[in-house]
Amino acid sequence: MKYIEHVNALIRKNIADVDNLVCFGQNISAGSCISGMTKGLKVKPGSMVINTQNSENSLVGIGFGLMLSGVNAIFFMKQLDFLILGIDHIVNTYNIVRQENPKASFTIVAVVVDSGYEGPQSAFNSFADICSIARVPGYTVTNKADAEEILSSKLVAPGFRIIGISQRLFKTELIELEKSYSNPNSEIFQYMYGKDATIACFNMSLPYGLELQKKLAENNIHASLFSVNAMTPIDWHKLLDDAKATKNLVILDDSKSANKSCHMLMADAYRTCRLENCILVERELSPKWFRPTSDAFEISYEKIIAQLSQKHH
Amino acid sequence: MAHPSSHQDAHGDSHHDVSSELEVARNMLRLRLSQMIINEMYKKGDFKVPIHLALGHEAIAVAMDAIMQPADSLVLSHRNIHYNLARIRDLKPEIDEYLLEDNGIAAAKLGSMNLSNPKHGLVYTSSILGNNLSVGAGIALAKKVKQENGLTIVVIGDGAMEEGSFYEGLEFLKSNELPAIYIVENNEWSLATRIHERRCYIDVEKLAASFGLGYARLDSNDVFEYIKYLKHIREKSIEAKTVYVVEVMLTTLGHWMLKIQDPPGEKFINYHAGPAPTINLIEWPIIEEANTDPIFILKKHIDEEKLKQLSSKVLEFLRDNIK
Numbered sequence: 001m002k003y004i005e006h007v008n009a010l011i012r013k014n015i016a017d018v019d020n021l022v023c024f025g026q027n028i029s030a031g032s033c034i035s036g037m038t039k040g041l042k043v044k045p046g047s048m049v050i051n052t053q054n055s056e057n058s059l060v061g062i063g064f065g066l067m068l069s070g071v072n073a074i075f076f077m078k079q080l081d082f083l084i085l086g087i088d089h090i091v092n093t094y095n096i097v098r099q100e101n102p103k104a105s106f107t108i109v110a111v112v113v114d115s116g117y118e119g120p121q122s123a124f125n126s127f128a129d130i131c132s133i134a135r136v137p138g139y140t141v142t143n144k145a146d147a148e149e150i151l152s153s154k155l156v157a158p159g160f161r162i163i164g165i166s167q168r169l170f171k172t173e174l175i176e177l178e179k180s181y182s183n184p185n186s187e188i189f190q191y192m193y194g195k196d197a198t199i200a201c202f203n204m205s206l207p208y209g210l211e212l213q214k215k216l217a218e219n220n221i222h223a224s225l226f227s228v229n230a231m232t233p234i235d236w237h238k239l240l241d242d243a244k245a246t247k248n249l250v251i252l253d254d255s256k257s258a259n260k261s262c263h264m265l266m267a268d269a270y271r272t273c274r275l276e277n278c279i280l281v282e283r284e285l286s287p288k289w290f291r292p293t294s295d296a297f298e299i300s301y302e303k304i305i306a307q308l309s310q311k312h313h
Numbered sequence: 314m315a316h317p318s319s320h321q322d323a324h325g326d327s328h329h330d331v332s333s334e335l336e337v338a339r340n341m342l343r344l345r346l347s348q349m350i351i352n353e354m355y356k357k358g359d360f361k362v363p364i365h366l367a368l369g370h371e372a373i374a375v376a377m378d379a380i381m382q383p384a385d386s387l388v389l390s391h392r393n394i395h396y397n398l399a400r401i402r403d404l405k406p407e408i409d410e411y412l413l414e415d416n417g418i419a420a421a422k423l424g425s426m427n428l429s430n431p432k433h434g435l436v437y438t439s440s441i442l443g444n445n446l447s448v449g450a451g452i453a454l455a456k457k458v459k460q461e462n463g464l465t466i467v468v469i470g471d472g473a474m475e476e477g478s479f480y481e482g483l484e485f486l487k488s489n490e491l492p493a494i495y496i497v498e499n500n501e502w503s504l505a506t507r508i509h510e511r512r513c514y515i516d517v518e519k520l521a522a523s524f525g526l527g528y529a530r531l532d533s534n535d536v537f538e539y540i541k542y543l544k545h546i547r548e549k550s551i552e553a554k555t556v557y558v559v560e561v562m563l564t565t566l567g568h569w570m571l572k573i574q575d576p577p578g579e580k581f582i583n584y585h586a587g588p589a590p591t592i593n594l595i596e597w598p599i600i601e602e603a604n605t606d607p608i609f610i611l612k613k614h615i616d617e618e619k620l621k622q623l624s625s626k627v628l629e630f631l632r633d634n635i636k
Contacts (some may be wrong), residue, residue: 058482058485062450068452068455071454192540
């Protein structure tokens with residue numbers, strides 16, 4: 001099964017029985033239905049699916065208007081870049097709405113355009129950035145387990161949040177991992193335990209973390225694998241406890257941001273753990289970001305393996 | 314013109330006919346005098362929150378209050394004092410909110426520019442120009458989903474009409490057959506700039522017509538005419554599931570002349586926000602003996618002596634109310 005098929009199935013499952021729901025967005029029930037993400041949406045009688053006009057700013061405001069009136073709303077958005085047009089509502093409207101503690105739900109499901117070659121105006125891939133601007137709850141989805149937990153508990157639930165779906169993963173085989181831990185708010189997930197190293201993946205970098213974990217295992221280095229799916233700060237004591245035990249922390253963050261969430265983890269790790277290695281893998285700030293280019297996250301696995309092997313042996 | 318809705322008013326009376334001439338006049342005077350009292354406190358420095366007084370805007374607010382039904386929703390902007398006072402029919406909770414007291418309308422959570430009051434149909438207020446238009450469209454859509462037969466009324470100024478969300482909101486409402494009224498309070502000013510100083514002329518009637526929407530221009534400052542007209546278009550809007558854009562021409566009273574030295578003379582300063590230095594609390598609260606003042610227009614319908622007596626009683630009540 002492909003990643004996007006799984007996401008689509010979960011969306012359909014989690015809206016099917018919701019009363020008073022409006023699913024809306026551009027082309028959500030026409031054409032490719034956002035490359036399959038919103039294909040076949042069916043809602044209960046009385047609820048609605050609306051193919052809307054192209055007015056992202058207003059559409060975010062409309063979602064808040066529905067929510068204030070006690071109607072659940074999901075805005076499916078083709079690109080996270082487009083959501084920047086709705087920043088006024090994400091910041092200013094939400095600052096009012098959040099004081100009312102609304103019982104209705106408003107969720108924006110946005111596709112993070114991290115597949116590359118789309119040009120200068122599709123360079124924004126840092127999901128936490130858009131959340132942090134107004135401390136909006138937000139969750140990335142990268143695999144079978146986190147998709148199930150996040151879409152089941154967050155797609156329709158009181159309050160407002162944004163859910164980020166990775167375009168890079170759309171047509172890839174669904175990553176199936178067994179979750180061993182997630183915190184109560186589904187902000188951090190652990191998939192594997194290892195005594196030798198701790199891998200922490202931010203934004204949409206879990207597939208790279210998984211690859212690293214496998215390559216390390218081939219070299220007899222056993223690593224724990226975590227994914228931080230939400231804007232920080234969050235309670236990541238479980239991750240830090242693991243790093244304290246392994247003394248080797250590898251942080252991966254594929255977001256193109258100057259202020260990355262992973263830096264906060266690094267600071268916490270330095271403050272609280274006696275580490276032998278703290279390896280940060282991030283993108284090099286580069287003008288290439290603003291050109292049609294591959295969005296692949298370049299990681300020198302060999303270098304990491306070499307560094308950890310040295311200490312390990 | 315009779316309007317049967319009943320309210321508990323500032324006098325503690327209930328079950329009266331709010332659109333009877335005297336009751337409407339009392340509401341007009343209450344709004345004017347309440348703002349004058351707030352202005353006196355403002356001049357003394359009692360408020361930390363920025364307040365946009367709406368002296369001269371009373372007719373549209375009282376008319377809107379008179380035609381609103383329980384299922385209707387009002388969506389406001391930063392200059393909202395007149396609608397809040399009209400709907401709450403009380404002064405003290407408004408002042409308490411401005412003083413950021415727990416007894417305020419919104420328990421000191423919203424202050425002035427975002428002041429709403431859902432219990433009285435004021436569901437959302439935004440201080441960002443044009444922001445409330447799309448939230449209003451969502452509120453209108455929610456009524457359709459919930460099969461409520463109410464109307465959504467969004468109030469903006471002529472400045473917000475320049476935002477893209479004005480166009481986008483109309484488009485959404487029309488596309489989804491949602492009844493709504495856009496009230497454009499056109500005082501021709503956006504802070505210190507007149508319309509002709511900042512943009513080209515926009516023919517709002519033609520703009521509305523291009524969407525297939527209704528349009529009206531209200532410019533008489535006559536609250537009784539406004540009630541009659543708004544009642545009519547409220548029914549038409551709900552019946553036809555369409556939007557009316559109502560451009561209300563008005564003057565925000567409270568301007569002053571600033572003495573300047575080079576070259577010697579005076580400069581007109583439009584009232585935008587803050588205390589209005591030239592406005593003082595007086596028992597008979599006409600500010601301009603002209604059609605620009607909706608209190609002056611009341612004299613077309615009601616004897617001046619009667620209005621003065623009524624004004625005196627309203628002021629006495631308001632003073633007791635805030636003691």
